Amino acid sequence: MEGLDEENERRYFFSYNNNVNDFNIYSAKIDVENPLKWINLDFGAKYNFSDISSDISSFSPGFILRPIEDPTTLMDTYPLPFQYKENIAAAYISGTRNFGERWSAQLGFRLERTEIDAHSILPNVNRYDLYTNLFPSLYINYNLDNQTNFSASYSRRIQRPDFYELNPYEYYRSPNLFYSGNPNLEPAFIDNVELNIIHKNLVTRLYFTKEVDAYAEIPVPDRDENFSVFSYENYIDRQAFGISESYTWNTLNWWSSVNNLDISYSKASFNLTAPEPDRNGFNSRISTNNDFNLNAEKTIIAGLNYWYQFAGFDGIFETEAQSATGVSLQFLLLDKNLNISLRGEDLFRNAIDRRSAVINGVTQEIKNFYDTRQFWLSVSYKFGNDNLKVRSQRSGNSDIERRAGG
Numbered sequence: 001m002e003g004l005d006e007e008n009e010r011r012y013f014f015s016y017n018n019n020v021n022d023f024n025i026y027s028a029k030i031d032v033e034n035p036l037k038w039i040n041l042d043f044g045a046k047y048n049f050s051d052i053s054s055d056i057s058s059f060s061p062g063f064i065l066r067p068i069e070d071p072t073t074l075m076d077t078y079p080l081p082f083q084y085k086e087n088i089a090a091a092y093i094s095g096t097r098n099f100g101e102r103w104s105a106q107l108g109f110r111l112e113r114t115e116i117d118a119h120s121i122l123p124n125v126n127r128y129d130l131y132t133n134l135f136p137s138l139y140i141n142y143n144l145d146n147q148t149n150f151s152a153s154y155s156r157r158i159q160r161p162d163f164y165e166l167n168p169y170e171y172y173r174s175p176n177l178f179y180s181g182n183p184n185l186e187p188a189f190i191d192n193v194e195l196n197i198i199h200k201n202l203v204t205r206l207y208f209t210k211e212v213d214a215y216a217e218i219p220v221p222d223r224d225e226n227f228s229v230f231s232y233e234n235y236i237d238r239q240a241f242g243i244s245e246s247y248t249w250n251t252l253n254w255w256s257s258v259n260n261l262d263i264s265y266s267k268a269s270f271n272l273t274a275p276e277p278d279r280n281g282f283n284s285r286i287s288t289n290n291d292f293n294l295n296a297e298k299t300i301i302a303g304l305n306y307w308y309q310f311a312g313f314d315g316i317f318e319t320e321a322q323s324a325t326g327v328s329l330q331f332l333l334l335d336k337n338l339n340i341s342l343r344g345e346d347l348f349r350n351a352i353d354r355r356s357a358v359i360n361g362v363t364q365e366i367k368n369f370y371d372t373r374q375f376w377l378s379v380s381y382k383f384g385n386d387n388l389k390v391r392s393q394r395s396g397n398s399d400i401e402r403r404a405g406g
Contacts, residue, residue, distance in 0.1 A: 019169065023404050024051040042108075043093040048086075048400050055081035056169040082120040084166060084183070089113045094137070106139040112158070118183050123168050125183045133158065133189075149198040159188045161215060162403045165232045176227040186234050188214040203246040207264075211238045216315045218272075221362040228364075233272075236315050240266035242283075254293045261286050270316055274360040283312035299336065303328035303343075317355035317366075324351040324372065337382045346372040 031044035094108030116129040137155040144150065167181040189212050197204040214236040221228040242264025250256040263284045270276045287307035294300040305326040312319050324346040331340040353368040 019054065019056045019171070022053040023163075025049070025400050025404065027400065038097065040096045041093070045091045047090075048088045050084070050086040050400055052084040052163050053081045054167050054169065056171070082125065082168060082183070083118065084163065085117045087115040102143045104141045108137045110135040118166070120168065125168055127184055147200050151196045153194045154192070156189065156191050159190060160403060161185045161187065161232065165215070177230070178227070179230045182232045185215055185232050186213060188212065188234070201248040201250070205244045207244070208241045209239070211236065214238055218316065219359060219364050219366070221360050221364070235271045236268055237271070238266055238268040238315070240264050255290065257288060257290045259288045266313060268313070268315055276316060276359065279313050279316060281313040284310045299332040301330040301332075303330070314355065316359065317357045320354040322351050322353065339380045339382075341376070341378045343376045343378070345374050349373045
């Protein structure tokens with residue numbers, strides 16, 4: 001029995017998951033500016049087509065006594081890959097007009113038509129959606145004088161899931177825990193109202209945000225079968241209002257500092273199979289970003305940055321506090337055309353996501369540590385005429401690339 005106990009002490013969980021994704025993304029975009037006497041018109045159109053294929057093979061024997069030499073020979077492979085196709089056609093128009101020297105306003109509309117076709121054999125997925133949405137926006141600006149500005153805005157936008165959040169294939173972390181995407185995940189719709197006040201170096205922002213059918217990852221425990229599934233669901237309706245302050249301090253020639261404070265109060269309700277109580281509470285964050293000129297020519301610049309996220313709420317979870325410290329050193333050479341930068345982030349490895357919740361009567365405690373302590377060395381050289389003005393343009397598929405992890 002003693003030898004058997006020694007063998008059991010050496011048991012460990014073994015799981016092998018191999019997921020191959022094939023992304024084919026195409027986009028086209030056109031923008032037109034048409035200044036008229038009484039209004040400046042902007043209009044355009046954009047089309048995105050995404051064809052995503054995901055194939056997975058996996059092997060998970062659970063707890064074993066010794067390593068397996070070649071797990072690929074025992075792997076189960078899904079008969080057909082998961083196919084996800086998405087077509088998004090959008091058109092927009094906006095008009096901007098000045099009313100005298102102090103007032104200006106902008107009104108815009110964006111119309112989007114989305115078509116989704118997703119299917120796989122195992123797991124069984126057969127989804128087809130076709131929907132059209134209108135997204136209005138309104139912006140009003142008032143200049144009191146050259147030091148004070150007021151603005152108010154309203155916008156409605158859509159937040160679509162990343163593609164990995166739609167992938168239905170399962171992969172195991174332990175014999176009692178596995179992760180899976182949700183191919184039926186719907187986008188979230190967000191309404192946002194803001195009031196901004198700028199006075200000298202102080203920027204004050206008051207905001208209200210409403211999210212309907214917001215999606216998030218959630219661990220769903222099965223007490224009878226003794227396992228938990230991490231997946232994504234449209235289960236959150238959330239409202240939040242808050243205030244943020246940003247102050248730029250540059251009194252000294254050798255030191256400039258940008259400091260931010262954000263405090264919000266949110267209320268979230270949940271649409272889950274097992275009813276869960278609402279979560280209400282405050283979230284707050286502070287940050288400071290500092291640059292120090294180490295010589296009179298301002299060609300050697302040191303940086304010290306810090307942020308702290310207080311304990312609060314994120315959907316159904318209570319979150320613990322976290323923080324991060326970063327430093328940088330920048331050299332501007334050859335008439336400041338050559339930029340050599342050294343940068344380090346999260347030096348003390350305190351950016352750890354800790355959260356907890358009671359779901360379906362089971363306490364869930366999660367600790368995600370992605371080791372965000374990183375260091376960069378970058379070198380850039382600026383060519384050409386400094387007097388030329390180049391307008392920044394986003395590529396037509398930048399938002400799709402983000403959803404694909406690009």
